[in-house]
Amino acid sequence: MLASTLVLITDYVLLVPLAYTIGVRYGITNEAIIGACFLPNGLGNFIGAPIAGRLSDIVVRRWREKRKGVWCPEDRLRATWIGGLFMIPLSIGASGLITTYVGGPVGLCLNLLCLYTNGMGVDFVFNPIGSYNVDVARSRSAEVTAASAAIRSLILSAATALVIPSIEHIGVAWTDIIAAVLAIIGQGIIFLTIRYGDRMRASVDVGLLTIENDS
Numbered sequence: 003m004l005a006s007t008l009v010l011i012t013d014y015v016l017l018v019p020l021a022y023t024i025g026v027r028y029g030i031t032n033e034a035i036i037g038a039c040f041l042p043n044g045l046g047n048f049i050g051a052p053i054a055g056r057l058s059d060i061v062v063r064r065w066r067e068k069r070k071g072v073w074c075p076e077d078r079l080r081a082t083w084i085g086g087l088f089m090i091p092l093s094i095g096a097s098g099l100i101t102t103y104v105g106g107p108v109g110l111c112l113n114l115l116c117l118y119t120n121g122m123g124v125d126f127v128f129n130p131i132g133s134y135n136v137d138v139a140r141s142r143s144a145e146v147t148a149a150s151a152a153i154r155s156l157i158l159s160a161a162t163a164l165v166i167p168s169i170e171h172i173g174v175a176w177t178d179i180i181a182a183v184l185a186i187i188g189q190g191i192i193f194l195t196i197r198y199g200d201r202m203r204a205s206v207d208v209g210l211l212t213i214e215n216d217s
Contacts, residue, residue: 046121085126098178
Protein backbone atom coordinates (compact mmCIF):
# COMPACT_ATOMS: atom_id res chain seq x y z
CA MET A 3 0.00 0.00 0.00
CA LEU A 4 2.76 2.43 0.96
CA ALA A 5 4.80 1.61 -2.15
CA SER A 6 1.83 2.15 -4.45
CA THR A 7 1.01 5.40 -2.66
CA LEU A 8 4.54 6.78 -3.10
CA VAL A 9 4.37 5.89 -6.78
CA LEU A 10 0.94 7.43 -7.27
CA ILE A 11 2.08 10.66 -5.63
CA THR A 12 4.16 11.35 -8.74
CA ASP A 13 0.98 11.38 -10.81
CA TYR A 14 -0.58 13.97 -8.53
CA VAL A 15 2.57 16.09 -8.41
CA LEU A 16 2.52 16.30 -12.20
CA LEU A 17 -1.20 16.71 -12.78
CA VAL A 18 -2.60 18.77 -9.90
CA PRO A 19 -0.50 21.92 -10.54
CA LEU A 20 -0.48 21.52 -14.33
CA ALA A 21 -1.98 24.96 -14.93
CA TYR A 22 0.63 26.53 -12.63
CA THR A 23 3.61 24.64 -14.08
CA ILE A 24 3.24 23.79 -17.76
CA GLY A 25 0.46 26.32 -18.26
CA VAL A 26 2.41 29.28 -16.85
CA ARG A 27 5.80 28.19 -18.19
CA TYR A 28 4.62 27.84 -21.77
CA GLY A 29 2.06 30.61 -21.77
CA ILE A 30 -1.03 28.40 -22.10
CA THR A 31 -4.07 30.33 -20.95
CA ASN A 32 -6.81 28.46 -22.78
CA GLU A 33 -8.55 26.07 -20.37
CA ALA A 34 -9.31 23.55 -23.11
CA ILE A 35 -5.65 23.33 -24.14
CA ILE A 36 -4.56 22.94 -20.52
CA GLY A 37 -7.13 20.18 -20.14
CA ALA A 38 -5.77 18.50 -23.25
CA CYS A 39 -2.35 18.34 -21.58
CA PHE A 40 -3.84 15.74 -19.21
CA LEU A 41 -4.49 13.38 -22.13
CA PRO A 42 -0.95 11.98 -22.53
CA ASN A 43 -1.00 10.77 -18.92
CA GLY A 44 -4.39 9.13 -19.43
CA LEU A 45 -3.17 7.59 -22.67
CA GLY A 46 -0.19 6.18 -20.79
CA ASN A 47 -2.56 4.64 -18.24
CA PHE A 48 -4.75 3.25 -21.02
CA ILE A 49 -1.86 1.61 -22.85
CA GLY A 50 0.13 0.64 -19.77
CA ALA A 51 -2.65 -1.24 -17.95
CA PRO A 52 -2.94 -4.26 -20.29
CA ILE A 53 0.82 -4.36 -20.85
CA ALA A 54 1.48 -4.34 -17.09
CA GLY A 55 -1.01 -7.15 -16.51
CA ARG A 56 0.51 -9.25 -19.26
CA LEU A 57 4.05 -8.55 -18.05
CA SER A 58 3.33 -9.55 -14.46
CA ASP A 59 1.81 -12.85 -15.62
CA ILE A 60 4.86 -13.55 -17.79
CA VAL A 61 7.22 -12.82 -14.88
CA VAL A 62 5.29 -15.15 -12.57
CA ARG A 63 5.39 -17.98 -15.11
CA ARG A 64 9.11 -17.58 -15.79
CA TRP A 65 10.05 -17.58 -12.12
CA ARG A 66 7.82 -20.58 -11.49
CA GLU A 67 9.69 -22.41 -14.24
CA LYS A 68 13.01 -21.43 -12.65
CA ARG A 69 11.82 -22.87 -9.36
CA LYS A 70 10.64 -26.05 -11.09
CA GLY A 71 6.95 -25.43 -10.53
CA VAL A 72 7.13 -23.74 -7.11
CA TRP A 73 4.95 -20.62 -6.99
CA CYS A 74 5.94 -17.58 -4.90
CA PRO A 75 3.49 -14.65 -4.85
CA GLU A 76 6.32 -12.12 -4.44
CA ASP A 77 7.53 -13.02 -7.94
CA ARG A 78 4.72 -10.90 -9.35
CA LEU A 79 6.28 -7.81 -7.81
CA ARG A 80 9.39 -8.27 -9.94
CA ALA A 81 7.36 -6.86 -12.84
CA THR A 82 7.41 -3.45 -11.12
CA TRP A 83 11.12 -2.79 -11.67
CA ILE A 84 10.91 -1.17 -15.10
CA GLY A 85 8.17 1.20 -13.98
CA GLY A 86 9.21 1.97 -10.42
CA LEU A 87 12.95 2.20 -10.90
CA PHE A 88 13.17 3.82 -14.33
CA MET A 89 9.98 5.12 -15.97
CA ILE A 90 8.48 6.95 -13.00
CA PRO A 91 11.53 8.58 -11.36
CA LEU A 92 13.10 9.54 -14.68
CA SER A 93 9.88 10.95 -16.15
CA ILE A 94 8.94 13.14 -13.21
CA GLY A 95 12.52 14.25 -12.56
CA ALA A 96 12.96 15.11 -16.23
CA SER A 97 9.64 16.97 -16.29
CA GLY A 98 10.74 19.23 -13.44
CA LEU A 99 14.07 20.01 -15.09
CA ILE A 100 12.51 20.52 -18.52
CA THR A 101 9.85 22.85 -17.15
CA THR A 102 12.53 24.87 -15.40
CA TYR A 103 15.18 25.05 -18.10
CA VAL A 104 13.63 24.23 -21.51
CA GLY A 105 11.18 26.69 -23.03
CA GLY A 106 9.14 26.85 -26.20
CA PRO A 107 7.42 24.07 -28.14
CA VAL A 108 10.32 21.67 -27.53
CA GLY A 109 9.94 21.93 -23.77
CA LEU A 110 6.17 21.50 -24.01
CA CYS A 111 6.48 18.39 -26.20
CA LEU A 112 9.07 16.86 -23.90
CA ASN A 113 6.81 17.50 -20.92
CA LEU A 114 3.90 15.77 -22.64
CA LEU A 115 6.18 12.81 -23.31
CA CYS A 116 7.08 12.73 -19.62
CA LEU A 117 3.38 12.73 -18.70
CA TYR A 118 2.77 9.80 -21.04
CA THR A 119 5.74 7.86 -19.66
CA ASN A 120 4.68 8.51 -16.08
CA GLY A 121 1.16 7.28 -16.82
CA MET A 122 2.53 4.01 -18.17
CA GLY A 123 5.03 3.66 -15.32
CA VAL A 124 2.38 4.04 -12.64
CA ASP A 125 0.42 1.14 -14.15
CA PHE A 126 3.60 -0.94 -14.34
CA VAL A 127 3.84 -0.66 -10.55
CA PHE A 128 0.23 -0.29 -9.48
CA ASN A 129 -1.22 -3.31 -11.29
CA PRO A 130 1.27 -5.95 -10.06
CA ILE A 131 0.84 -4.69 -6.49
CA GLY A 132 -2.93 -5.03 -6.76
CA SER A 133 -2.58 -8.55 -8.12
CA TYR A 134 -0.11 -9.42 -5.37
CA ASN A 135 -2.61 -8.34 -2.72
CA VAL A 136 -5.15 -10.70 -4.23
CA ASP A 137 -2.59 -13.51 -4.48
CA VAL A 138 -1.65 -13.42 -0.78
CA ALA A 139 -5.14 -12.75 0.60
CA ARG A 140 -7.51 -14.51 -1.76
CA SER A 141 -10.29 -15.24 0.70
CA ARG A 142 -10.27 -11.64 1.96
CA SER A 143 -8.94 -9.84 -1.10
CA ALA A 144 -11.90 -7.45 -1.23
CA GLU A 145 -11.19 -6.28 2.33
CA VAL A 146 -7.48 -5.86 1.62
CA THR A 147 -8.21 -3.89 -1.56
CA ALA A 148 -10.70 -1.62 0.22
CA ALA A 149 -8.40 -0.98 3.19
CA SER A 150 -5.45 -0.26 0.91
CA ALA A 151 -7.46 2.16 -1.22
CA ALA A 152 -8.81 3.98 1.85
CA ILE A 153 -5.40 4.52 3.46
CA ARG A 154 -3.83 5.41 0.12
CA SER A 155 -6.49 8.06 -0.50
CA LEU A 156 -5.92 9.53 2.95
CA ILE A 157 -2.17 9.87 2.37
CA LEU A 158 -2.66 11.23 -1.15
CA SER A 159 -5.11 13.88 0.03
CA ALA A 160 -2.51 15.21 2.48
CA ALA A 161 0.31 15.00 -0.06
CA THR A 162 -1.74 16.78 -2.74
CA ALA A 163 -2.31 19.73 -0.42
CA LEU A 164 1.45 20.22 -0.20
CA VAL A 165 2.20 20.21 -3.93
CA ILE A 166 1.47 23.84 -4.84
CA PRO A 167 3.03 25.31 -1.64
CA SER A 168 6.13 23.22 -2.35
CA ILE A 169 6.34 24.54 -5.91
CA GLU A 170 6.00 28.10 -4.66
CA HIS A 171 8.75 27.69 -2.05
CA ILE A 172 11.37 25.44 -3.69
CA GLY A 173 10.32 25.42 -7.35
CA VAL A 174 9.04 22.87 -9.84
CA ALA A 175 12.35 21.07 -10.35
CA TRP A 176 13.02 20.34 -6.69
CA THR A 177 9.41 19.38 -6.02
CA ASP A 178 9.49 16.87 -8.87
CA ILE A 179 12.90 15.54 -7.79
CA ILE A 180 11.58 14.96 -4.26
CA ALA A 181 8.62 13.05 -5.72
CA ALA A 182 11.07 10.98 -7.80
CA VAL A 183 13.05 10.11 -4.66
CA LEU A 184 9.84 9.07 -2.90
CA ALA A 185 9.02 6.79 -5.83
CA ILE A 186 12.47 5.18 -5.54
CA ILE A 187 11.87 4.69 -1.81
CA GLY A 188 8.60 2.99 -2.72
CA GLN A 189 10.49 0.69 -5.05
CA GLY A 190 12.86 -0.06 -2.19
CA ILE A 191 9.88 -1.18 -0.13
CA ILE A 192 8.86 -3.47 -2.97
CA PHE A 193 12.40 -4.89 -3.07
CA LEU A 194 12.21 -5.67 0.66
CA THR A 195 8.84 -7.35 0.11
CA ILE A 196 10.29 -9.49 -2.67
CA ARG A 197 13.29 -10.38 -0.52
CA TYR A 198 11.56 -11.01 2.80
CA GLY A 199 7.87 -11.38 1.91
CA ASP A 200 7.77 -15.13 2.50
CA ARG A 201 9.27 -14.70 5.98
CA MET A 202 6.92 -11.86 6.86
CA ARG A 203 3.90 -13.89 5.80
CA ALA A 204 5.11 -16.88 7.80
CA SER A 205 5.96 -14.87 10.93
CA VAL A 206 2.42 -14.04 11.98
CA ASP A 207 -1.08 -15.30 11.26
CA VAL A 208 -3.13 -12.29 10.27
CA GLY A 209 -6.07 -14.36 9.11
CA LEU A 210 -5.49 -13.86 5.40
CA LEU A 211 -6.30 -17.33 4.16
CA THR A 212 -5.40 -18.71 0.75
CA ILE A 213 -7.46 -21.07 -1.36
CA GLU A 214 -5.22 -23.92 -0.24
CA ASN A 215 -5.92 -23.11 3.43
CA ASP A 216 -9.64 -22.83 2.77
CA SER A 217 -9.80 -26.24 1.16
